[in-house]
Amino acid sequence: MFEEHRGKILFLAGMLAALTAGWRVFPVARYQNVAQPVNFSHKIHADKAGAKCEDCHTLRDDGTFAGVPTLDKCSSCHAQPMGTSAREKQFIDHYVTPNREIPWQLYVRQPQNVYFSHAFHVKLAHLDCRQCHGPQGESDTLPAARIERISSYSGSPHFQDMDVCENCHRQRGATNSCLGCHK
Amino acid sequence: MTKTKPARYGMAIDLDRCTGCGACMLACAVENNVPPAQPEATPRTGITWMRVYQISNGAASPDTRAAFIPILCQQCGRETPCAAVCPQEAVQVDPATGIVDQMPQRCLGCRYCMTACPYHARYFNWWDPQWPPGMEKTLNPDVATRMRGVVEKCNFCHGRLHAARTRAAAEGRSALRPGEYLPACVEACPARAIVFGDLNDPESEVAGLARDGHSFRMLERLGTEPKIYYRTERAWVREAAHA
Amino acid sequence: MGFTRRDLLKFTGGATVGLVLTPVPWGLLRDTALLSETWPGVPQPARGEVRTRYTTCTLCPAACGVRARCVGEQPVSLAGVPEHPASRGALCANGLVAHHLPFCSDRATRPLANGRASTMEQAVARIRTAVDACGPDESVAILDPRPGRAASLVYRRYLAGLARGVYCAASNPFGVDLENTRAIVSFGVPVLDGWLSPGRVFAVRSHFALIQVEPEYSRTASLADLWVPIVPGGEAAFAGAVESGLRGEPTDPAAERVARMLLDHKPAIAIGPGAEKLNISLGSVGKPGGFLRRRDVAPATDFADLPDRSVRVLFTEEASLPWSVIERKLVARGAVVVALTAWHDAYASHADYVIPAPLFLESLDEAATPAGSTVAGFSLSPALVAAPQSVIAPPEFILRLAGDSTTYPDILKQRVAGLKKDGQGSVFTYADAKSTRVRDIGSADDLWKLLLAGALWLDDPLPQSGSAPLRADASYAPAPHRSPLMSKLDQESGLRRV
Numbered sequence: 001m002f003e004e005h006r007g008k009i010l011f012l013a014g015m016l017a018a019l020t021a022g023w024r025v026f027p028v029a030r031y032q033n034v035a036q037p038v039n040f041s042h043k044i045h046a047d048k049a050g051a052k053c054e055d056c057h058t059l060r061d062d063g064t065f066a067g068v069p070t071l072d073k074c075s076s077c078h079a080q081p082m083g084t085s086a087r088e089k090q091f092i093d094h095y096v097t098p099n100r101e102i103p104w105q106l107y108v109r110q111p112q113n114v115y116f117s118h119a120f121h122v123k124l125a126h127l128d129c130r131q132c133h134g135p136q137g138e139s140d141t142l143p144a145a146r147i148e149r150i151s152s153y154s155g156s157p158h159f160q161d162m163d164v165c166e167n168c169h170r171q172r173g174a175t176n177s178c179l180g181c182h183k
Numbered sequence: 184m185t186k187t188k189p190a191r192y193g194m195a196i197d198l199d200r201c202t203g204c205g206a207c208m209l210a211c212a213v214e215n216n217v218p219p220a221q222p223e224a225t226p227r228t229g230i231t232w233m234r235v236y237q238i239s240n241g242a243a244s245p246d247t248r249a250a251f252i253p254i255l256c257q258q259c260g261r262e263t264p265c266a267a268v269c270p271q272e273a274v275q276v277d278p279a280t281g282i283v284d285q286m287p288q289r290c291l292g293c294r295y296c297m298t299a300c301p302y303h304a305r306y307f308n309w310w311d312p313q314w315p316p317g318m319e320k321t322l323n324p325d326v327a328t329r330m331r332g333v334v335e336k337c338n339f340c341h342g343r344l345h346a347a348r349t350r351a352a353a354e355g356r357s358a359l360r361p362g363e364y365l366p367a368c369v370e371a372c373p374a375r376a377i378v379f380g381d382l383n384d385p386e387s388e389v390a391g392l393a394r395d396g397h398s399f400r401m402l403e404r405l406g407t408e409p410k411i412y413y414r415t416e417r418a419w420v421r422e423a424a425h426a
Numbered sequence: 427m428g429f430t431r432r433d434l435l436k437f438t439g440g441a442t443v444g445l446v447l448t449p450v451p452w453g454l455l456r457d458t459a460l461l462s463e464t465w466p467g468v469p470q471p472a473r474g475e476v477r478t479r480y481t482t483c484t485l486c487p488a489a490c491g492v493r494a495r496c497v498g499e500q501p502v503s504l505a506g507v508p509e510h511p512a513s514r515g516a517l518c519a520n521g522l523v524a525h526h527l528p529f530c531s532d533r534a535t536r537p538l539a540n541g542r543a544s545t546m547e548q549a550v551a552r553i554r555t556a557v558d559a560c561g562p563d564e565s566v567a568i569l570d571p572r573p574g575r576a577a578s579l580v581y582r583r584y585l586a587g588l589a590r591g592v593y594c595a596a597s598n599p600f601g602v603d604l605e606n607t608r609a610i611v612s613f614g615v616p617v618l619d620g621w622l623s624p625g626r627v628f629a630v631r632s633h634f635a636l637i638q639v640e641p642e643y644s645r646t647a648s649l650a651d652l653w654v655p656i657v658p659g660g661e662a663a664f665a666g667a668v669e670s671g672l673r674g675e676p677t678d679p680a681a682e683r684v685a686r687m688l689l690d691h692k693p694a695i696a697i698g699p700g701a702e703k704l705n706i707s708l709g710s711v712g713k714p715g716g717f718l719r720r721r722d723v724a725p726a727t728d729f730a731d732l733p734d735r736s737v738r739v740l741f742t743e744e745a746s747l748p749w750s751v752i753e754r755k756l757v758a759r760g761a762v763v764v765a766l767t768a769w770h771d772a773y774a775s776h777a778d779y780v781i782p783a784p785l786f787l788e789s790l791d792e793a794a795t796p797a798g799s800t801v802a803g804f805s806l807s808p809a810l811v812a813a814p815q816s817v818i819a820p821p822e823f824i825l826r827l828a829g830d831s832t833t834y835p836d837i838l839k840q841r842v843a844g845l846k847k848d849g850q851g852s853v854f855t856y857a858d859a860k861s862t863r864v865r866d867i868g869s870a871d872d873l874w875k876l877l878l879a880g881a882l883w884l885d886d887p888l889p890q891s892g893s894a895p896l897r898a899d900a901s902y903a904p905a906p907h908r909s910p911l912m913s914k915l916d917q918e919s920g921l922r923r924v
Contacts, residue, residue: 007436014440022448030453062346063353064476111463112470113288113327115345119352151460161456177277179284179341183327200628202618202649205915205922206519212911213503213523216471219910220917229918237921239648245655249648314469315910318529320500322471330468370505373516373624374631 033144034105038091043140049077053129053137065118068104071095105145109154115183125172191260191281192339193382193410194369195392196253198420200376201235203251208233210371211255214340216326218312230306232256232337233368240419250420253377255368256304256337257401257409258283264407265296265305265336281382281410282339290333297334301402302409305336339379340366361387382410399424474498480507480856480880482793482805483521484786487572488623489793489803490517491856491882494525494810501525501787501810506625509859511884512796512803516625519915526909527785528811532770535814538780546818549779550826556739556762557827560590564738564757567729568824570595571746574723574794574802576841577821577834581741582724584828592737595726599719600896601800602695605630606715609691611637611668611684612646613661613698619645621697622798635691637684639664639698652687654680661700669707705896712890718800721885729755737761743783743820745772752776766820769907781823788813790835802885804845806838806877839874845883846870856880 002009045051056069075096081088095102110116121127129137147154159165162181169176211217211233220229233255240248259265263283266274273289274296276282285305297305311331314322322328325342329335347364351357361380369379380389389412392398398412399421415421445451464470474497483490491507504525506515537544539552557566566588568581573595585591604626615621617636618628638650639661647653656664670677671685688694688708693715696704710716729747732755739762740752753776756763765777774780784791791807818826819834845851845864852861853876864883867873877883915922 010433010436011440014437015444018441018444022450026450063349117349119349123352150457178286208914209522220913226920231914231919235921245653315529319469321502323502324471374628
């Protein structure tokens with residue numbers, strides 16, 4: 001039986017192998033999961049320190065977004081240990097004391113020609129942080145960043161390419177001209 | 184979603200004030216990360232999104248006089264030639280601003296648009312951009328760099344439009360005030376020869392100048408409806424421009 | 427039967443078809459395309475917070491206010507300061523790209539002695555020896571391209587301590603009341619192409635008739651209301667002819683035409699070599715629309731007035747005169763030229779010692795009275811970027827020669843303290859375009875802080891007498907070194923043939 005249909009079976013086997021590799025292996029192998037250098041807990045800071053999103057992730061006066069805060073934000077409280085955990089002590093020893101900026105991995109590192117303005121989306125579209133960033137603010141640990149191995153950009157799963165942006169823009173009647181979001 | 188009335192950004196350039204100093208050309212290159220010339224570049228192959236031409240009244244010395252004409256993308260509003268011919272749809276007229284958007288990242292470099300443009304206002308990257316060592320530190324983060332093989336042109340300093348809109352958004356505004364958004368050439372001109380604004384706003388200075396009898400547009404007979412108006416009180420300059 | 431080549435081909439065929447039905451080809455295509463955007467060689471702008479910082483341009487004596495857009499600490503673009511009294515919110519082509527100068531090649535970064543690398547100490551020792559070795563008819567001269575600075579005072583003091591020191595500069599105690607002038611007859615001065623500050627000139631261009639008297643069809647001549655092409659060297663003769671015309675005497679048609687224009691558009695001024703006597707005929711000294719006297723700057727020797735072959739040791743800053751003019755004044759043998767400069771070419775190529783100086787934006791500097799200003803002025807030019815290690819500000823080098831360890835910033839602080847003590851004038855701050863009387867500023871330290879954040883001190887106007895001798899102002903800027911982007915103007919467009 002096998003010999004009769006040897007060719008077809010091998011062909012199908014090849015297809016199956018490729019389909020499996022393409023749909024199962026590739027989407028995972030395409031990315032590198034890179035852990036954040038500091039295992040920061042949003043939950044602790046929200047609960048114990050009463051911090052809200054905009055306390056650290058600020059919109060400057062000129063509308064640009066400060067993004068991930070720089071070390072001085074952390075040092076303003078953690079110059080001395082605030083708690084008793086070994087984690088915090090390690091953080092202070094490695095970063096605060098030598099005044100070394102934390103090399104955070106960016107979850108959404110987009111090409112240079114993409115222009116995304118937090119000011120538009122937060123102040124004009126009144127989007128909540130969670131709508132794009134999920135329940136990040138309530139997490140106890142930071143997820144690993146999914147960095148594309150070849151291009152070294154990141155943005156998955158949501159911001160893989162511009163479909164997500166285009167769909168929402170179309171629904172809400174926002175700009176869909178090229179230079180509306182590109183530079 | 185907040186919607187503002189569509190704008191039609193345009194310029195009125197006073198040719199009687201322009202002295203051909205080239206400040207606009209340099210400010211444009213600085214703002215838009217245009218690289219310096221390669222050694223082999225010529226006026227045909229260089230990249231000058233804003234370019235000032237010199238014309239003469241043709242009189243014999245000592246009555247010879249010059250005029251200087253800054254040429255940039257005219258932002259054609261009707262049957263935009265470059266948008267019509269692009270096979271990649273890399274050129275699009277933005278209905279909200281009237282600006283002819285060029286996406287170098289989408290361009291495949293066929294240069295059909297350069298042929299189509301009646302104003303020679305489009306430029307091709309014949310070489311990979313190269314800056315002297317260290318000078319990349321002075322690049323403007325609001326504008327993406329381009330690679331070799333794509334066409335680029337003036338887009339009314341879109342990086343500045345983004346920055347102005349973002350600043351306004353931080354204050355909760357979606358509309359821009361006059362003067363809040365100015366392209367680099369407008370800001371740099373020491374003679375204040377260029378006026379920029381929304382042609383759709385009847386109160387704006389540029390709209391007033393556009394209506395005035397001294398204003399004309401380049402190659403009006405082609406019907407491209409450009410948004411750059413030129414003004415002069417010198418008859419010879421007007422005749423030369425119409426030639 | 428084993429696994430044959432045919433089997434492999436069938437398997438591969440199936441795999442290929444399967445692969446096309448997966449995201450793999452498209453994903454790989456996309457990722458490699460994106461990779462091509464970021465591989466080495468594609469310059470990426472730096473990211474960082476955008477800030478505005480202020481300083482004053484020192485590339486030429488116009489002293490325009492500069493508003494720098496900085497990403498982090500690095501200026502990425504320069505613009506004028508709105509409402510700046512001297513520059514009216516504009517910068518010239520050179521100023522707009524001045525932040526590129528640190529990246530130009532040909533930068534002098536180490537002290538050189540006779541073309542070979544040296545150290546500051548060695549240079550100081552050898553130059554001191556040369557100065558001490560001056561003969562009875564030989565002098566030590568400093569050629570100052572930007573007189574009126576606190577640095578200029580350092581030079582004068584140093585030279586005053588020597589047996590035969592000569593301070594050379596184009597001194598000019600008069601400003602031009604351009605806003606009220608109705609006609610300018612220019613003898614070769616590039617009025618529309620480098621005179622004073624372009625913002626100021628162009629703001630009032632439509633108010634005055636411009637008569638350009640020069641042999642060449644220059645940029646200014648091509649835009650003037652009247653161009654009179656004279657023979658080179660014929661300025662004085664033509665000026666004389668115009669004076670005759672003003673008196674109503676018959677003269678050549680061109681001079682008559684000029685005289686007619688000057689009589690029809692009053693007040694009128696004459697500028698450039700040959701203009702002194704004409705200004706007396708025009709009555710333009712000390713009157714509105716004419717030349718207004720500023721607070722006295724101590725007189726200086728014009729370099730061209732020095733006896734030939736009399737200078738043994740010459741100190742120069744950036745180029746301001748043609749080398750041939752300078753060379754004539756140096757002693758025939760054993761002359762020592764010390765170039766205090768940021769560049770290897772220009773004077774450095776003729777110099778025995780090259781002492782590397784900081785560039786504009788690299789080190790705290792100052793600007794004296796803006797060229798053409800009707801009142802005395804002073805501004806600081808704070809640094810926005812780091813200077814290379816081994817550069818030294820020219821006045822600090824002269825102080826070292828004199829055995830003085832005062833730093834240039836201290837000299838500048840003394841100058842500012844002097845301004846506060848005098849209590850005259852007011853300060854225009856760049857950030858908010860406001861003016862504050864010096865009397866209303868708390869202390870010298872407060873005044874220093876204001877100037878350091880970007881500001882211009884302007885004196886009060888002096889009462890005019892109208893009878894002071896007028897020296898024709900020929901102090902317009904030499905072409906500084908170019909940013910690589912200047913190729914837009916010549917190589918890539920032919921607008922300016924350099």
